[in-house]
Amino acid sequence: MADLNKNAEQESPLDEISEWVEEHGDLLYRFARCRVSSHELAEDLVQITFMSALKDWQRFRRDSSPKTWLVSILRHKIIDHYRRKKPVSLENFPDGGEAVTQSAIASEEMVQDTKSIRLNPEEILEHEELRQTLRECLDDLPERFKQVFVMRDLENESTENICKELDLSVSNFSVMMYRARLLLKDCFLKKGFPSLSQNKN
């Protein structure tokens, strides 16, 4: 055991981590890109992830795969990013607060919209073009809403955990989810989803 620790201390992890950049870089980038609003920020977060991996190399246990370990680091870096970006207060929301409030006020009209589409999830996911549209709509969300929505509706994380991790009250969380869902629905309506509008449910 002592020998193993000694070897680990002497061995440089640089070669292996450089290989991981090639091997897992795309996956990490895709993971980050789904969760933050810009290409540059996604790249920065992936870079920070590899630097952390280098720093915490000694703590890496081989019982999980490098991919799992890297994704877990990246996930925490993304949460840290959003925590730093506070305020959470909806009144002081910096990006799109006004638009979001207007959207919420108009929500009754949106509910009543007779042109409302009938979404067919399987069909949407089959088409690359539509998947791209979904990602674009997600990107259009204010960043903080996007993070909350992604954790809940992409990762299926529990409400309790999300509120704890992002230091949110349940009522603020519910308002953000409601508004995010309305904005996404609005985005789908604007972008048409033409092949789906005639679907019968």
Next chain:
Amino acid sequence: MKLMITCQEASESLSAKMDVPLPLAKRLLLQTHLLMCRKCTLFKSQLNALRKVFLGLEDASSKDEIKMPDSSKAHIKKILDNTDFKNL
């Protein structure tokens, strides 16, 4: 006690119900509203579909060509190479 809710209140409850358990009184008001409102019933099915589609998006997206630019990978490797990891 309030006996009816508006479509906006119903839509808020429909969204909240997907994330947290609703109190009994709110659940009853929502059920009553849905019995009478076709549009909110449609909204409910849209919310469910929205959830389903996003839950499947990440798996489905693995087929798409979203790649980190090679120049970015090279940049990260260069930074790693220039890092004195023993002093991190």
